[in-house]
Amino acid sequence: MEISLKGRKALVGGGSRGLGKAIAIQLASSGAEVTIMARNEEKLKAALSELPANFGQQHNYLVVDFALIGQFENTLTQWFQNRQVDILINNTNGPSAGGVLVKTAEDYQQSFDLLFKTVCHTTMLALKGMQEKKFGRIINLSSISVKEPLQNLVLSNTVRSAVLAWAKTLARETAPMGITVNNILTGYFDTERLDEINRAQSEKLGISLDAYKHKMTMEVPAGRLGDPKEFGWLVAFLASDLSSYITGTNIPIDGGLLRSI
Ligand SMILES: NC(=O)c1ccc[n+]([C@@H]2O[C@H](COP(=O)([O-])OP(=O)(O)OC[C@H]3O[C@@H](n4cnc5c(N)ncnc54)[C@H](OP(=O)(O)O)[C@@H]3O)[C@@H](O)[C@H]2O)c1
Numbered sequence: 001m002e003i004s005l006k007g008r009k010a011l012v013g014g015g016s017r018g019l020g021k022a023i024a025i026q027l028a029s030s031g032a033e034v035t036i037m038a039r040n041e042e043k044l045k046a047a048l049s050e051l052p053a054n055f056g057q058q059h060n061y062l063v064v065d066f067a068l069i070g071q072f073e074n075t076l077t078q079w080f081q082n083r084q085v086d087i088l089i090n091n092t093n094g095p096s097a098g099g100v101l102v103k104t105a106e107d108y109q110q111s112f113d114l115l116f117k118t119v120c121h122t123t124m125l126a127l128k129g130m131q132e133k134k135f136g137r138i139i140n141l142s143s144i145s146v147k148e149p150l151q152n153l154v155l156s157n158t159v160r161s162a163v164l165a166w167a168k169t170l171a172r173e174t175a176p177m178g179i180t181v182n183n184i185l186t187g188y189f190d191t192e193r194l195d196e197i198n199r200a201q202s203e204k205l206g207i208s209l210d211a212y213k214h215k216m217t218m219e220v221p222a223g224r225l226g227d228p229k230e231f232g233w234l235v236a237f238l239a240s241d242l243s244s245y246i247t248g249t250n251i252p253i254d255g256g257l258l259r260s261i
Pocket of ligand 1: 013014015016017018019020037038039040041043064065066067091092093094095141142143144186187188189190191192193194
C-alpha cells in the first residue's frame with residue numbers, strides 16, 4: 001500500500017512545531033504541497049525549510065493568531081480568495097488549564113472562539129473548493145479528553161466535545177460529495193508543549209521533570225509517550241484516497257491509554 005498525496009494541497013494549523021509540524025512533514029513527504037500556519041514567522045520559516053519537496057512542491061506559510069478571532073477570520077477569508085485546499089488539518093493551541101470552579105463564562109467564550117470558531121470558519125472556506133472538486137479531507141485534532149474528561153482541563157474537555165458533534169453532523173452532509181471529516185483523539189505525545197506543561201506540573205509537585213515524565217509514561221499501556229511521527233502517519237493515511245470510506249469517526253491514538261470501549 002502506497003500513500004501518495006501528489007497533486008494535493010494541504011493547510012495545516014499549528015504547523016511550526018509539535019504535532020502540526022510532524023503532520024506537515026509527513027504530508028509533504030507523501031507528495032502534498034503544504035501551507036503551515038502559526039504566529040511566529042521565524043519559526044514558520046525554519047519549519048518550512050524542513051518540509052520535503054521531492055515532487056517539486058512549493059510549500060508556504062501563513063502567519064495567524066488563533067486567539068484573535070476577528071483578525072484570523074479576515075486573514076483566512078483573504079487567503080482563500082484565490083486558493084483551494086484538498087486537505088485541511090484543524091489544529092490550534094489548547095485553551096488554558098483549570099477546573100470548573102475557577103473558570104468564568106468569559107473563559108468558555110474565549111475557548112469557543114479558539115477551538116470552535118477558528119475551525120468552523122476555516123472549514124467553511126475550504127469546503128467551497130472541496131465541493132467543486134468532489135474531494136476533501138477534513139481532519140480535526142482533538143483529545144482523548146472528549147471520551148474521558150481530564151482533571152483540571154474543563155475548557156478543553158467541554159469545547160472539544162462541541163467540535164466533535166459539529167464534525168459528525170458535517171460528515172453526514174458531505175459524505176455524498178467525497179469529502180470526509182474525522183477527529184483524532186490525541187493521547188500523550190512527546191512535544192515541546194507537553195514538556196512545558198510537565199515542567200510546570202513537576203515544579204508544583206516538587207519532583208524532577210524526569211520523575212514526572214516517568215509517572216505519566218507508566219499510565220500508558222504502551223509504556224511510552226507517542227512520537228509525533230506516529231501521529232503524522234495516521235494523518236497521512238486519513239488524508240489520502242485510501243481512507244475514502246472512513247468519515248464521521250473519532251480515532252484515538254494513545255498507546256492504549258483510554259480505558260473506555
Ligand atoms: N502533545 C500532546 O500530548 C497533546 C495531547 C492532547 C491534546 N493536544 C492538543 O494538540 C494540539 C497540538 O499540540 P502540540 O503538543 O503539537 O502543541 P505545540 O508543540 O505547542 O505546538 C503548537 C503549534 O501551534 C502554534 N500556536 C500556538 N498558539 C497559537 C496561536 N494562538 N495562533 C496560531 N498558532 C499558534 C505554535 O506556533 P507559535 O507559538 O509560533 O504560534 C505551534 O506551531 C493542541 O491543541 C493540544 O492541546 C496535545
